[in-house]
Amino acid sequence: MSDLVLDSASRWFGNVVAVNDVSLSIGPGVTGLLGPNGAGKTTLMAMMAGYLAPSAGSVTLDGQPVWRNTAIYRQIGLVPERELSFGYLTGRQFVRANADLHKLPDAAAATERILGVVDMVEPAARRLDTYSKGMRQRIKIAAALVHEPAVLLLDEPFNGVDPRQRMHLMDLLRRLGDQGKTVLFSSHILEEVERLARHIEVVVSGRHAASGDFGAIRRLMTDRPVQYAVRSSDNRRLAALLMAEASVRAVGLRKEHLDVQVDDLGSFAVGLPGLARQHDLTLFELSPSDESLESVFAYLVAR
Numbered sequence: 001m002s003d004l005v006l007d008s009a010s011r012w013f014g015n016v017v018a019v020n021d022v023s024l025s026i027g028p029g030v031t032g033l034l035g036p037n038g039a040g041k042t043t044l045m046a047m048m049a050g051y052l053a054p055s056a057g058s059v060t061l062d063g064q065p066v067w068r069n070t071a072i073y074r075q076i077g078l079v080p081e082r083e084l085s086f087g088y089l090t091g092r093q094f095v096r097a098n099a100d101l102h103k104l105p106d107a108a109a110a111t112e113r114i115l116g117v118v119d120m121v122e123p124a125a126r127r128l129d130t131y132s133k134g135m136r137q138r139i140k141i142a143a144a145l146v147h148e149p150a151v152l153l154l155d156e157p158f159n160g161v162d163p164r165q166r167m168h169l170m171d172l173l174r175r176l177g178d179q180g181k182t183v184l185f186s187s188h189i190l191e192e193v194e195r196l197a198r199h200i201e202v203v204v205s206g207r208h209a210a211s212g213d214f215g216a217i218r219r220l221m222t223d224r225p226v227q228y229a230v231r232s233s234d235n236r237r238l239a240a241l242l243m244a245e246a247s248v249r250a251v252g253l254r255k256e257h258l259d260v261q262v263d264d265l266g267s268f269a270v271g272l273p274g275l276a277r278q279h280d281l282t283l284f285e286l287s288p289s290d291e292s293l294e295s296v297f298a299y300l301v302a303r
């Protein structure tokens, strides 16, 4: 099974609400936790791993509360975003220390086994401070998996990792998901999440904003109204023409340009040049005015 369930979970720090009334359920396979910086992803993962108590609501694994539950800690591995602070240890010593902390009956064998899984047997004799970013991620994953937990949580595992190592890491996580582990990784990059996750949970400003497979999330993001700045040889006349277009939701006449809110991006972009030509207008500029990821997320929250 291995279902992680958050039920109206909140976490605040003084008067900062980092996680606000989040309810969601994460099962076996790979799930992506998508959200912009500061959305509360790290706080959510710390609560899921039992490192932080929820201020309200609950976090359970297969019905058991995670917080202060040693039996449940054995079922969970967390790969934090922060860098390793034991650069003087070899990869093998670092993983072994984690095996010892878990009091594994054969810590040496468990260490060798997991070094093999993450493909780090050969570099394991070297010090951590000689590793590339991708290798550091893999050794952190080995340390989080050495006790064979059913759940693996990874905070921004691909940040700063080069493309080849990223593929390697993605393959590893995919394999773990296929083996039936519950794998949850956070990211602020939609493309990254789309490539790997069977299921996506979106959080924005501490709130749960959306949930679904990548098709559903992509549709939510591309079907949203988009605002364009348009400049032409006669903005006033173009505004009147645009108002009659089905794909246009609103037009604002500014000093130098038009703000055009578009529902259907595809047909607007295809139709605009023809419309201008037909009425002898010249287009000088067509540029999206709110394409930041933050605005996409803001739309999802406001729905």
Ligand SMILES: Nc1ncnc2c1ncn2[C@@H]1O[C@H](COP(=O)(O)OP(=O)(O)OP(=O)(O)O)[C@@H](O)[C@H]1O
Binding pocket: 013, 016, 017, 018, 035, 036, 037, 038, 039, 040, 041, 042, 043, 044
């Ligand atoms: N220990 C803390 N004390 C005070 N505020 C905190 C603490 N931890 C997190 N916060 C605040 O809670 C909010 C969510 O932070 P969190 O780190 O969980 O977000 P995030 O989505 O992981 O972002 P990032 O990817 O930038 O780390 C932020 O406003 C942050 O400043």
